């Protein structure tokens with residue numbers, strides 16, 4: 001499958017890149033490591049006029065500890081480099097586990113943090129070759145007013161299948177978005193939208209430049225369920241963060257990934273565990289909230305009932321793991 005014809009631009013600075021994004025005619029697509037973009041171009045899901053490479057922009061590089069103890073990660077950092085960074089392995093082993101859960105080493109050698117956070121949503125009916133899609137006909141995402149996954153769905157229900165958002169949202173990470181109009185910073189949980197087509201709040205002239213993680217000594221667990229580790233996208237993933245130690249915690253953040261169009265923060269389950277503790281009573285009460293908190297689920301990739309059960313199992317496993325950890 002040949003790549004569609006396109007221009008390739010490799011700016012030397014962020015300002016230059018932002019100017020290209022603002023001024024270039026036609027569709028400009030940002031390129032991190034290209035592990036998803038290039039694949040989608042080969043499948044003719046994307047046919048940009050211009051690819052704008054961010055990989056070597058100096059402003060998007062590096063891992064830095066800020067004076068207040070926060071950790072700042074450049075959006076163009078390769079996942080391989082994040083997995084190997086001592087400051088991350090020492091402070092946030094569960095976050096490193098999430099980065100390592102992305103695909104294989106070969107993919108992580110190219111893939112960037114920004115690319116993983118902005119990874120397009122995926123659907124069984126869309127992420128196929130052009131010939132396959134042509135046989136089925138277009139959908140909401142590919143230009144027609146119909147959803148093949150859920151008849152009558154008013155909005156695209158493709159899934160956010162990226163592995164790093166749940167752990168970063170649990171850590172209350174923020175993202176910085178730059179454009180030639182200036183910069184804005186927002187919590188990563190507010191970056192995502194429940195819309196498989198416009199799945200983030202990123203504007204067409206914006207680039208995600210860095211991720212900032214506030215300092216914490218809380219416990220964090222990340223789990224991913226998949227068919228083949230080191231190769232496959234997730235069936236479901238969870239990140240659970242808690243203060244305290246053993247079965248005691250007063251503040252928790254629970255985030256599910258890969259089950260819905262945007263990563264899902266489970267406030268009700270977290271509140272149950274904070275009130276009742278991480279023992280069996282708290283865990284049962286937290287699991288009982290899941291059906292309501294998850295709401296209707298699509299049958300994409302697996303039946304909705306399977307997804308609900310998987311969410312329960314992931315929560316149980318994560319909390320059992322948390323109980324064994326000291327803050």
Ligand SMILES: Cc1cc2nc3c(=O)[nH]c(=O)nc-3n(C[C@H](O)[C@H](O)[C@H](O)COP(=O)(O)OP(=O)(O)OC[C@H]3O[C@@H](n4cnc5c(N)ncnc54)[C@H](O)[C@@H]3O)c2cc1C
Nearest residue numbers: 032033034035036037103111112114115116118162163208
């Ligand atoms: C075989 C295979 C297995 C995979 N398995 C997994 C998996 O298990 N888990 C997983 O999470 N992913 C998986 N992926 C998908 C992908 O490889 C990763 O998500 C990767 O992290 C994407 O990063 P990238 O830099 O290559 O992104 P790119 O392909 O360069 O970009 C992805 C998207 O992000 C946008 N983008 C990139 N950088 C920025 C930025 N700084 N600001 C704004 N937008 C930006 C691009 O325009 C594009 O829309 C897999 C891919 C393959 C080929």
